[in-house]
Amino acid sequence: xxxxxxxxxxxxxxxxxxxxxxxxxxxxxxxxxxxxxxxxxxxxxxxxxxxxxxxxxxxxxxxxxxxxxxxxxxxxxxxxxxxxxxxxxxxxxxxxxxxxxxxxxxxxxxxxxxxxxxxxxxxxxxxxxxxxxxxxxxxxxxxxxxxxxxxxxxxxxxxxxxxxxxxxxxxxxxxxxxxxxxxxxxxxxxxxxxxxxxxxxxxxxxxxxxxxxxxxxxxxxxxxxxxxxx
Numbered sequence: 001x002x003x004x005x006x007x008x009x010x011x012x013x014x015x016x017x018x019x020x021x022x023x024x025x026x027x028x029x030x031x032x033x034x035x036x037x038x039x040x041x042x043x044x045x046x047x048x049x050x051x052x053x054x055x056x057x058x059x060x061x062x063x064x065x066x067x068x069x070x071x072x073x074x075x076x077x078x079x080x081x082x083x084x085x086x087x088x089x090x091x092x093x094x095x096x097x098x099x100x101x102x103x104x105x106x107x108x109x110x111x112x113x114x115x116x117x118x119x120x121x122x123x124x125x126x127x128x129x130x131x132x133x134x135x136x137x138x139x140x141x142x143x144x145x146x147x148x149x150x151x152x153x154x155x156x157x158x159x160x161x162x163x164x165x166x167x168x169x170x171x172x173x174x175x176x177x178x179x180x181x182x183x184x185x186x187x188x189x190x191x192x193x194x195x196x197x198x199x200x201x202x203x204x205x206x207x208x209x210x211x212x213x214x215x216x217x218x219x220x221x222x223x224x225x226x227x228x229x230x
Contacts, residue, residue: 003065005104005192006090006222008180010102011101012053014054014101017185018142019073020082020206020207020208021053021206021207021208021209022176022205022206022207023204023205023207023217024204024205025172025220026174026217026218026219026220026221027057027059027172027174027175027217027218027219028088028152028153028172028173028211028216029167029171029172029216029218029219030153030168030170030171030172030173030215031213031214031216032170032214033165033166033168033170034111034115034165034213035152035154035163035164035168035169035217036163036212036213037071037154037168037212037213037214038151038152038153038154038163038212038213038215039151039152039153039209039211039212039215040149040150040151040160040209040210040212040213041150041151041152041176041202041208041209042160042199042205042208042209043106043150043152043178043201043202044146044199044201044202044203044208045140045200045201046146047146047180048142048143048145048146049118049120049144049146049180050118050119050120050144050180051116051117051118051120051145051180051181051182052080052117052144052145052180052181052182052201053067053114053115053116053177053179053181053182053183053188053210054080054082054114054115054178054179054202055112055113055114055115055176055177055183055188055191055192056068056069056112056113056115056142056173056174056175056176056177056179057112057113057172057175057176057220057222058110058111058113058169058172058173059109059110059111059171059172059173059221060084060085060169060170060171060173061082061170062106062108062170063086064086064166064170064227065083065085065086065166066083066084066167066168066169066170066171066223067081067083067113067151067153067154067155067168067169067222068081068082068083068084068113068169068173069081069082069150069152069176070082070151070152070154070155070156071144071148071149071150071153072148072149072150072158072159072160073146073147073148073149073158073159074145074147074159075145075159076095076096077097077156077158077159078093078095078096078098078156079094079095079129079145079153079160079205080092080093080094080097080115080117080144080148081093081140081146081194082107083098083167087104088100088102088103088129089101089103089104090103090124090126090195092113092115092124092138093118094117094124094138094139094144095139095141095142095144097138097139097166098138099122099124099136099137099138101126101133101134101136106128107134108220110172110220110222111128112127112128112129112130112175112192112222113126113127113128113185114126114127114183114188114191114192115127116182116188117139118182118208119139119140119141119142119184120140120203121220122137122138122139122202123135123136123137124136124137124138124191124222125182128193129192130180130189130192130193131189131199139215140169142211145202146222150202152169152173152176153169154167154169155167155209159204161186168179172218172220172221174204174220175195175204175220175222176202176204176207177199177202177203177204178199178201178202179197179199179201180200180201181202182200183197194223
């Protein structure tokens with residue numbers, strides 16, 4: 001009987017950690033510098049990626065460098081990495097190599113960020129608050145691997161770990177959605193104003209996640225929208 005009860009409690013605990021939760025109008029808050037505070041996400045799709053789009057809101061301490069989105073596989077810890085380096089700008093890595101989108105600063109207000117990549121051309125796009133930066137090229141012909149460890153709040157220097165407090169995010173992150181294709185400019189602008197086009201890798205309205213350390217869930221500080229999903 002005790003063994004059955006123990007198994008039942010383990011099952012409940014697991015379902016609470018990785019159950020599908022609607023995170024609409026909520027954000028993950030990382031209030032301080034830390035090597036132990038992070039959020040792990042479970043992808044809906046386990047397939048290799050020939051393309052992707054990642055969109056999210058970030059509201060961070062802009063006086064320091066920090067990781068925005070870290071997607072690691074056992075063969076590449078920077079399989080997908082979105083990173084802000086103070087005084088340089090945003091970098092997007094795919095399979096290790098990266099490209100830099102120069103920017104001397106980012107606003108001290110919540111910023112909507114979308115990053116896209118496709119294997120067929122290697123084209124990388126970065127969109128900030130619905131406005132595109134100049135396209136660049138990276139890893140043409142590459143395939144993003146499977147069984148990913150997806151982390152918010154830290155950069156992975158090993159699969160699921162290897163965190164450095166100096167690269168941690170201090171601030172808020174939310175509205176994290178990911179697709180296994182490149183959204184069109186019209187779709188990215190629609191996402192920016194609150195619409196969502198059926199995310200099939202990560203879905204903020206049905207998110208599978210687990211928090212670790214001092215991470216809190218609080219109401220969003222950016223504009224709230226009530227647009228319905230397409």
